[in-house]
Amino acid sequence: MNAPVATLPAAKDFKSDTKPVWCPGCGDYGVLTSLARALADLGFRREEVAIVSGIGCSSRMPAYTNCYGFHGVHGRALAVATGLKVSRPDLTVIAAGGDGDGYSIGGNHFLHACRRNVDLTYIVMDNHVYGMTKGQSSPTTEPDWDNALTPGGTGLRPFQPLVIALASGANFVARAFSGDIIGTADIIAKAVKSRGFSFVEILSPCVTFRPEQRDWKELARPSPVAPTDDPARAARRIMTDDGFNIGVLYAGDRKPYQPEIGRARRSLQDLAEEFAR
Amino acid sequence: MTSAARTKASPGVSVAMTGSGGSGVMTAGNMLLEAAALAGCYGLMSRTSGPQIRGGEAAALIRLAGEPIEGHDDRFDLVISIDWLNLERFAAEIPLDSKSIAIGDPGQGEPPAAMLGPVTRRLALPMKALAKKIPGGRANMIALGYVGSLIGLPEDALAEAVRRTLGAEGDRLTASLAGIEAGRLAAAGVDCPHRLAPRRSDGAKRWLITGNEAAGYGALKGGVRFVAAYPITPATEMLEWMSPALSGLGGVLVQAEDELASINMVIGASYGGTPALTATSGPGFALMTESLGLAVAAEVPIVVVDVMRSGPSTGIPTKSEQADLNIALYGVHGDAPHVVVAPNSVADCLTTTHWAVHLAESMQVPVVVLSDQSMGQTRMLIDAPRDKDFIGERAVAAANGQDYKRYALTPSGVSPMAIPGTPSLMYTADGLEHSERGTPSSQARDHLAQLDKRERKLRSADFGLHWAEIEGEGEIAVLTWGSCTGPVREAIARARTDGVAVKLVSLRLLSPSYPDRLAAALEGVKRVLVVEQTHSGQFYRYLRAEHALNAELRAMHRPGPLPMRPGDIHRELVEWSRP
Numbered sequence: 140m141n142a143p144v145a146t147l148p149a150a151k152d153f154k155s156d157t158k159p160v161w162c163p164g165c166g167d168y169g170v171l172t173s174l175a176r177a178l179a180d181l182g183f184r185r186e187e188v189a190i191v192s193g194i195g196c197s198s199r200m201p202a203y204t205n206c207y208g209f210h211g212v213h214g215r216a217l218a219v220a221t222g223l224k225v226s227r228p229d230l231t232v233i234a235a236g237g238d239g240d241g242y243s244i245g246g247n248h249f250l251h252a253c254r255r256n257v258d259l260t261y262i263v264m265d266n267h268v269y270g271m272t273k274g275q276s277s278p279t280t281e282p283d284w285d286n287a288l289t290p291g292g293t294g295l296r297p298f299q300p301l302v303i304a305l306a307s308g309a310n311f312v313a314r315a316f317s318g319d320i321i322g323t324a325d326i327i328a329k330a331v332k333s334r335g336f337s338f339v340e341i342l343s344p345c346v347t348f349r350p351e352q353r354d355w356k357e358l359a360r361p362s363p364v365a366p367t368d369d370p371a372r373a374a375r376r377i378m379t380d381d382g383f384n385i386g387v388l389y390a391g392d393r394k395p396y397q398p399e400i401g402r403a404r405r406s407l408q409d410l411a412e413e414f415a416r
Numbered sequence: 417m418t419s420a421a422r423t424k425a426s427p428g429v430s431v432a433m434t435g436s437g438g439s440g441v442m443t444a445g446n447m448l449l450e451a452a453a454l455a456g457c458y459g460l461m462s463r464t465s466g467p468q469i470r471g472g473e474a475a476a477l478i479r480l481a482g483e484p485i486e487g488h489d490d491r492f493d494l495v496i497s498i499d500w501l502n503l504e505r506f507a508a509e510i511p512l513d514s515k516s517i518a519i520g521d522p523g524q525g526e527p528p529a530a531m532l533g534p535v536t537r538r539l540a541l542p543m544k545a546l547a548k549k550i551p552g553g554r555a556n557m558i559a560l561g562y563v564g565s566l567i568g569l570p571e572d573a574l575a576e577a578v579r580r581t582l583g584a585e586g587d588r589l590t591a592s593l594a595g596i597e598a599g600r601l602a603a604a605g606v607d608c609p610h611r612l613a614p615r616r617s618d619g620a621k622r623w624l625i626t627g628n629e630a631a632g633y634g635a636l637k638g639g640v641r642f643v644a645a646y647p648i649t650p651a652t653e654m655l656e657w658m659s660p661a662l663s664g665l666g667g668v669l670v671q672a673e674d675e676l677a678s679i680n681m682v683i684g685a686s687y688g689g690t691p692a693l694t695a696t697s698g699p700g701f702a703l704m705t706e707s708l709g710l711a712v713a714a715e716v717p718i719v720v721v722d723v724m725r726s727g728p729s730t731g732i733p734t735k736s737e738q739a740d741l742n743i744a745l746y747g748v749h750g751d752a753p754h755v756v757v758a759p760n761s762v763a764d765c766l767t768t769t770h771w772a773v774h775l776a777e778s779m780q781v782p783v784v785v786l787s788d789q790s791m792g793q794t795r796m797l798i799d800a801p802r803d804k805d806f807i808g809e810r811a812v813a814a815a816n817g818q819d820y821k822r823y824a825l826t827p828s829g830v831s832p833m834a835i836p837g838t839p840s841l842m843y844t845a846d847g848l849e850h851s852e853r854g855t856p857s858s859q860a861r862d863h864l865a866q867l868d869k870r871e872r873k874l875r876s877a878d879f880g881l882h883w884a885e886i887e888g889e890g891e892i893a894v895l896t897w898g899s900c901t902g903p904v905r906e907a908i909a910r911a912r913t914d915g916v917a918v919k920l921v922s923l924r925l926l927s928p929s930y931p932d933r934l935a936a937a938l939e940g941v942k943r944v945l946v947v948e949q950t951h952s953g954q955f956y957r958y959l960r961a962e963h964a965l966n967a968e969l970r971a972m973h974r975p976g977p978l979p980m981r982p983g984d985i986h987r988e989l990v991e992w993s994r995p
């Protein structure tokens with residue numbers, strides 16, 4: 140707080156002094172650091188950015204930043220972010236949350252946010268589990284992952300967020316890994332800069348309920364191929380990789396949805412004319 | 417239908433125009449209403465149709481009068497059927513009696529006996545045959561000319577109404593003008609006791625508007641510039657009217673993917689500083705309730721209009737009921753103080769929705785507006801609305817303040833809101849319980865302090881004069897709300913001609929309750945008749961729970977889909993007034 144107005148905030152200025160509730164070692168700490176770094180790298184002032192979320196461990200993000208924040212209800216972050224961005228195109232709006240929040244209870248909004256292509260960035264911290272409710276299967280959990288609510292696993296095929304985003308019209312699709320602070324910051328910065336709906340899926344381990352995800356740091360690696368603007372190629376790559384290729388996987392140039400606002404061509408009096416008799 | 421005095425006290429003429437879909441009864445009905453406007457009358461029209469999406473039977477229900485009217489009469493004076501298709505389906509909606517006149521086309525076969533049973537006078541009008549003689553002629557225009565002439569609407573008003581609808585020239589206009597002329601000629605010499613006494617315009621401006629349009633206009637007047645919504649009958653027309661209107665004013669309407677999205681988009685826009693609204697009906701409103709609680713907790717002003725239809729579940733989508741009262745009052749989890757208001761006429765849809773924006777903005781709270789299908793979809797001639805100076809001001813925090821606390825505990829409970837973009841005031845709005853600063857807190861003292869604060873905003877507010885409509889004096893009062901108010905007012909006028917004085921109290925402010933004001937309004941009243949359109953008596957129970965009513969109470973509640981009729985309320989009042 141109280142940084143001199145003339146100097147732009149540094150990465151640390153984008154973090155608040157509220158102590159996260161996250162478990163020690165949770166991947167979300169890394170995402171917070173990367174996000175702060177990306178915003179500083181992009182030269183934002185803190186008041187120009189709004190971070191919007193739903194409910195979950197990962198959805199606690201807004202209060203840990205020093206930007207404007209909105210911590211709403213489970214699954215509706217994208218709807219709040221859409222209303223905010225469409226009515227305030229001058230703001231940079233980032234939605235953030237978990238795999239349960241975004242792909243399960245908020246799944247419908249995810250599809251339509253991709254279709255609508257509002258100039259937003261959507262960060263999902265995917266840990267293949269419901270962390271906050273203490274370890275149930277999420278849409279991205281492996282079918283045989285044993286847990287108390289669905290003993291022996293759900294038996295269901297995991298959701299494929301990146302292909303679905305692509306098929307639904309997202310204009311920018313990337314995968315990141317929370318352990319790679321600088322790489323993730325770079326991807327977030329690219330996503331924020333890209334106009335239209337940018338989707339960043341961040342593999343972010345839940346060390347408490349999925350301790351085996353600590354191994355992700357061995358598996359995650361930069362994507363061997365350059366980003367494409369051909370959705371068919373991007374889809375083929377995403378569907379055939381092992382889920383650990385990191386980088387920008389698709390970058391398109393579809394026009395964002397942004398109705399013109401703020402310029403009145405008519406008055407209330409004009410509107411009343413239609414009723415007068 | 418027993419009292420002749422009642423019929424005398426019912427102003428105006430009621431006309432039902434019926435026919436199969438595509439026969440043009442709605443067009444003709446709208447033109448009749450336009451003609452009445454030109455003749456300086458008041459009037460209204462509602463539409464009803466069979467379950468088919470397109471086609472099928474349809475009826476335009478019209479009432480015209482020299483004085484302001486707010487609802488349908490108990491019965492219809494004239495029914496004119498271009499064909500008799502399924503007319504009997506409307507039997508309950510178009511009550512006819514021995515004084516009614518039925519007009520039909522002899523070329524369309526026999527009229528349905530069950531429907532026209534009590535009608536003693538039937539007139540034959542060969543609408544199809546007459547239309548055939550006019551190039552491009554249509555039966556609905558013959559009907560319009562005939563009815564307009566029978567009830568005494570001036571010829572030039574009818575012709576001008578047709579011109580205004582169809583434009584200044586063209587084949588269709590020529591054919592239509594010829595059609596109404598042929599209808600008028602056919603009516604020559606037919607004696608009709610149901611006649612309007614048209615008032616020449618007194619120069620006072622009138623508006624022709626539906627409740628849905630009026631609510632939309634009121635919202636814009638209140639400053640709403642962002643709407644997100646999902647289509648649902650009978651709220652859709654409000655949104656369809658608002659969409660181009662908003663873009664003209666520099667605002668925007670977003671079609672959301674569902675109601676969960678609509679209300680959250682609206683919350684997002686309002687958090688960003690733009691007054692915002694969504695409109696829906698029962699099923700959509702039910703989906704919104706979780707986020708209504710979010711708006712309470714995060715203190716984000718929003719307006720949610722519920723144009724009520726018959727429920728539960730999908731219910732009867734095209735018919736009115738007041739049975740969303742309970743969910744509007746009590747449907748939010750947790751202790752969640754919010755405002756519920758209700759317009760009580762088509763015209764009041766404008767004022768009360770305008771007021772709702774003011775309340776939401778000034779208290780930073782969600783406001784639910786309970787309109788309903790009957791107000792929303794009735795097109796009515798009203799006096800041009802007078803300007804109300806509600807000021808929808810939001811308390812906004814000044815830039816570069818020190819030590820900003822978004823949820824600061826203030827005497828009024830309202831704390832200045834920082835608008836994103838403002839330097840130095842960054843905070844996180846939260847549905848989690850929080851401290852004054854907005855940081856999540858599960859401390860007992862923070863919870864209590866914030867619960868008290870949110871409650872205080874409503875309890876300490878001055879809702880001004882608009883909280884209720886209070887008219888007349890009497891030892892009997894009718895306590896009602898919403899669209900029941902029109903029929904109640906008419907019933908009270910009839911009771912007056914019987915020598916029974918009745919006071920009207922129609923509540924616009926339903927939550928928070930306003931016990932002192934209501935007690936004052938009912939001072940000296942010995943009996944209170946509670947009138948509402950629900951099956952279970954939701955309003956009655958709410959009054960019993962929230963108010964110490966020191967009068968003898970009687971509850972009159974019935975479900976939709978049929979409208980509350982003034983005659984039934986009048987009968988109840990007269991009976992009850994007997995010692």
Ligand SMILES: Cc1ncc(C[n+]2csc(CCOP(=O)(O)OP(=O)(O)O)c2C)c(N)n1
Nearest residue numbers: 194195196197213237238239240269270271
């Ligand atoms: C309407 C509703 N249903 C259920 C919950 C309970 N709930 C809170 S967080 C959560 C799942 C969170 O999982 P995810 O989004 O993956 O976030 P994570 O905790 O893993 O970061 C659930 C089911 C809720 N808060 N609201």
Ligand code: SF4
Nearest residue numbers: 162165196270345346
């Ligand atoms: S439960 Fe898992 S996701 Fe939640 S904070 Fe702990 S490690 Fe992170």
Ligand SMILES: [Mg+2]
Nearest residue numbers: 237238266268
């Ligand atoms: Mg998760």
